Amino acid sequence: MRVILAIWAAKILVIIGKLVGKKGSSTPGSVALKICPDMLRILAKKVPEIAVICGTNGKTTTNNLLCAIMQASGRRVICNHIGANMLAGVACAFAVNADIFGRIHADFAAIEVDEFSAVKVFEHFKPNFMIITNLFRDQLDRYGEIDIAISRLQQAIDMAPNCKLVLNADDPLVAAFACDNSLEVHYFGVGERVFEDDAEDTGERVTDGLFCRKCGEKLKYEYIHYNQLGRFFCTKCGFCRPHADTEAQNVELRAEGGLAFDVWGARIDVNYRGFYNIYNILAAMSVASLSGATDVVQPPSEHTQDADSSKINLAPVTRALADYQPQIGRMQMYKIGGKEFIFNLSKNPAGFNQAIKTIGNDPESAVIIAINDNEQDGIDISWIWDVDFELLNAARVFACGTRRDDLRVRLKYAETAAVTMCATVRDALEAARRGGEARVYVLVNYTALFPTEKLLNEMARRRRNP
């Protein structure tokens, strides 16, 4: 009975939240867990398979892609779509998917979980699959050094003895999770040199994970994709980039946007930007295949139960990828007054550097950057000095956010030309809209995400109905 009460409470609070325009789902979730601390455990038990997605970057996109592929294969899926990834947000996702009698009609749950919440969440359910996307430094003042994230994830893994691990083969910090347990492990990765960087020369770039997690020796690389991701090997203990059963090859990154690669003998071609999206797609495909979503459905006849049964049915993947709409602020595209506005959440150095790499050399563009230092952003903004602003090449750059003065200093020392300070993101958007550049990139950190989305939506609406 308490369960049903808790579900009702969560549902009502979500509706009230929507009415007053709040997007969060943590309050309904925590209220529900207060009413019935067992709610999540009871509801999760009713879902046959649960996949959990952890890692610093790419959680939300991977989670949504996995959900889309599973749905395209006909599964009913529970998913915490917008990224409420602490215990309360996870509880809320299950509660809103239950009916008012406490029944749940789902075949699968795709749940992203914050690295530091995994231990708490696993007290309520043990997942069948656990994806770890990557590990980068993020909000040191809130979470501490990357070593702490690693030990928390290890604790969580130790709690789930029947979980299949799905790990990024290219990230030595992630691949090392396979070493200390007897779990079934699957890997995804990009198995070829894509960028022409000198693998050994990490130069002034700042990267964690350069040292072997097993023996402490400095890792060597055949090639590096970005940060510590690449074909690594340790000359001391032999730890090396494992073979990936879901591996991308013949990668093509198109300058005008879009990317393509081979995997499982087929070609995947999508219109998203960003090399890192290859990892997101591979991770989602890996779990989808492990749970049988890409199996060829055999007619119940004895004749066809032969060699063909090992073939892969890619239809759910291609359908899901073609229809996929990026979540807010994931290289999201707006057309406003004949201009492209590309909106991206960039909240830690690795994510920011990937955004800069994706923008590439685009001297025709304007770039708006907003850096806030509210509690949810992390109050320490020193990480902006780990971002390679030196590689940014745009016609104009606008600095906004509460810490725009610090950003301005950073850009001065990167010797970025043509920087304008704006008190608000709105001012910057208006100035960029009036300017001569063909494209405007809008890179914001966390607490600027939803307000900026609102502004972009307003601008897009206004320009459509003048």
Added chain:
Amino acid sequence: MKIAHLYPELLNLYGDRGNILAMTKRLEWRGIDAEVVRVLDGDNVLFSDFDIVFLGGGSDREQEIVAQNLSRLRDSLSEYVEQNGVVLAICGGYQLLGEYYQMGDEQIEGLGILKVTTERGERRMIGNAAIKADFLDRPIVGFENHGGATRLNGHTPLGKVIFGHGNNGTDGAEGVRYKNVFGTYLHGPLLPKNPHFCDYILECANAELTPLDDAVELRANDYVQARYKPQK
């Protein structure tokens, strides 16, 4: 000017790269050549070849690796310090210059170049901070994030805490100054927002400096002072 950046692959938390950038750009903008030598683990260096030595902050695990590596270079560094060589050490690097860092039952041996000692405190000291050094008119601002509480044991602090925790959260002292050694918990990173302190350090290393336009840097310095000063 020759700057030694010690163990940049291990000691690089909290935007330490910004400190190197601040020193090199502020030299280059004045037409002074700046060379940064990255000293990696296993490298042998003679500190007397350098004008400035920089030590950044790292995680506890990384700090242990550095402590082992640096112990081989201890004598060379100690001699450099006694002959008024310039050292800037931040956070973990600052702790390493002292005698030890006691973490519960475990003790990391420091270099013992300074008499300072550090013990893990009851809770981490995190937040924006400002201090006043008596050799500079303008306050030094930054961000501190440390679990260790440091005692100076007779040394002079770098500055007095205006707001923030400082060395240990109790005695109002922040950092250390000994000859031309500057140790501090302030990152943010430290030097870009404190151009006056950056130039002071460069001058200690005998650089002849012409004035620069620091309006942008000083505004960031003012902002931290104005926004985070506790309201009375």
